[in-house]
Amino acid sequence: MDLTTLAHTELSTRLAVLHDEHGRLKDRGLSLNLTRGKPAAEQLELSRPLLSLPGPDGHTAQDGTDGRNYGGLQGLPELRAAFSGPLQVPVDQLVAFGNSSLELMYECVVDAVLFGLPGAPAPWPREGRTAMLCPVPGYDRHFALCEKLGIDMIPVPMTADGPDMDEVERLVAEERVKGIWCVPKYSNPTGVCYAPETVRRLAAMETAAPDFRVFWDNAYAVHHVGEGAPLADVLSLSAEHGHPDRVFVFGSTSKITMAGSGVAFFGSSPANVSWLLGHFSKRTIGPDKINQLRHARFLPDAAAVRAHMERHAELLRPKFELIDAVLEKRLGDAGVASWTRPQGGYFVSLDVLDGCAARVVELAGDAGIALTPAGATFPHGKDPRDRNIRLAPSYPGLAEVGDAVEGLALCVELAAVERLLE
Numbered sequence: 172m173d174l175t176t177l178a179h180t181e182l183s184t185r186l187a188v189l190h191d192e193h194g195r196l197k198d199r200g201l202s203l204n205l206t207r208g209k210p211a212a213e214q215l216e217l218s219r220p221l222l223s224l225p226g227p228d229g230h231t232a233q234d235g236t237d238g239r240n241y242g243g244l245q246g247l248p249e250l251r252a253a254f255s256g257p258l259q260v261p262v263d264q265l266v267a268f269g270n271s272s273l274e275l276m277y278e279c280v281v282d283a284v285l286f287g288l289p290g291a292p293a294p295w296p297r298e299g300r301t302a303m304l305c306p307v308p309g310y311d312r313h314f315a316l317c318e319k320l321g322i323d324m325i326p327v328p329m330t331a332d333g334p335d336m337d338e339v340e341r342l343v344a345e346e347r348v349k350g351i352w353c354v355p356k357y358s359n360p361t362g363v364c365y366a367p368e369t370v371r372r373l374a375a376m377e378t379a380a381p382d383f384r385v386f387w388d389n390a391y392a393v394h395h396v397g398e399g400a401p402l403a404d405v406l407s408l409s410a411e412h413g414h415p416d417r418v419f420v421f422g423s424t425s426k427i428t429m430a431g432s433g434v435a436f437f438g439s440s441p442a443n444v445s446w447l448l449g450h451f452s453k454r455t456i457g458p459d460k461i462n463q464l465r466h467a468r469f470l471p472d473a474a475a476v477r478a479h480m481e482r483h484a485e486l487l488r489p490k491f492e493l494i495d496a497v498l499e500k501r502l503g504d505a506g507v508a509s510w511t512r513p514q515g516g517y518f519v520s521l522d523v524l525d526g527c528a529a530r531v532v533e534l535a536g537d538a539g540i541a542l543t544p545a546g547a548t549f550p551h552g553k554d555p556r557d558r559n560i561r562l563a564p565s566y567p568g569l570a571e572v573g574d575a576v577e578g579l580a581l582c583v584e585l586a587a588v589e590r591l592l593e
């Protein structure tokens with residue numbers, strides 16, 4: 172039933188029915204949670220062998236390096252070789268460092284602000300206010316990072332092919348625009364995979380800032396749940412178009428092995444890699460090579476990574492399918508919601524009627540269903556249309572996902588009817 176075509180009296184009748192249903196939902200005393208974009212315990216179990224690696228005698232790397240000692244700032248070559256293909260970065264231009272790619276992004280922005288980037292006339296703030304382009308809806312922690320470091324954020328709408336490139340090309344003509352956040356594969360939260368033409372335009376476009384950077388956060392490079400989607404090689408394309416230093420590639424094993432104990436990666440041009448390692452060298456004598464060794468033994472090559480990710484996909488796929496089935500059943504022809512059917516990544520992006528997202532989150536919260544706050548997917552937490560909600564189905568069990576989305580769908584309908592009656 173398309174709610175948007177109902178007459179006022181029909182809507183009022185429907186509202187009473189939905190209120191009753193919501194009351195019964197509240198009475199169930201549920202405690203469900205769709206906010207946590209992290210692996211479930213069964214996914215962590217897939218990497219249990221890591222806990223006994225590299226073993227008491229396994230501390231020597233292929234090149235003879237003793238993993239127990241200092242040094243090796245760029246990270247173990249064998250681990251970099253295993254992730255070179257998945258991240259589309261040549262081994263000698265890939266750095267394996269720390270356990271969090273977000274930390275590497277933060278480091279890059281801090282170093283750009285404090286010291287300036289290769290090819291830069293000065294550190295970022297000395298030239299006045301700086302800004303980054305933020306495709307929306309997007310990843311809240313990218314936005315929090317900018318907010319913390321005083322970098323203005325300019326929202327750019329996402330399309331089915333990635334950020335609206337006409338808008339991006341228009342905005343990079345401003346010199347204060349220094350970068351763009353991109354989650355190019357199974358984007359957070361839309362699940363969008365950037366089309367080849369989008370990647371080409373990002374690589375080829377002329378920017379007013381000589382030190383413009385594409386922050387290529389390829390967090391879900393190998394995290395398919397359906398057919399794996401190909402992604403154009405942005406690093407090579409940028410070099411081909413005369414902008415070899417344009418791209419910072421980030422990735423990690425957080426959602427491949429153990430989210431708190433993985434390995435993070437940075438890939439870029441030789442000049443950018445030397446720049447970052449130069450800064451690292453002042454704050455550490457080397458990364459945790461024992462953790463890198465255990466990862467290299469567990470995932471020795473790209474084929475091993477692929478096989479391992481297939482096992483993750485088997486656990487995640489039913490949850491994505493269930494969300495779609497439940498939403499489709501209740502809201503498929505209601506005319507008040509649309510949602511993504513991602514082929515990978517960790518999220519479903521739900522758009523409700525304009526002006527209703529915060530109300531949906533409130534109604535769900537009243538019924539014991541925790542949802543990511545409305546607006547979280549926009550800079551400063553402000554969704555100008557108040558319509559986007561990010562759903563994270565990985566962590567709860569299948570039954571909990573089903574119950575939570577059933578309740579959510581009711582709340583979407585209830586908020587919509589309230590709105591249509593205004």
Ligand code: PLP
Binds near residue numbers: 270271274423
């Ligand atoms: N980038 C994106 C797009 C994410 O969704 C996440 C986690 O949800 C991260 C980065 C965090 O990655 P890491 O654990 O490597 O810091």
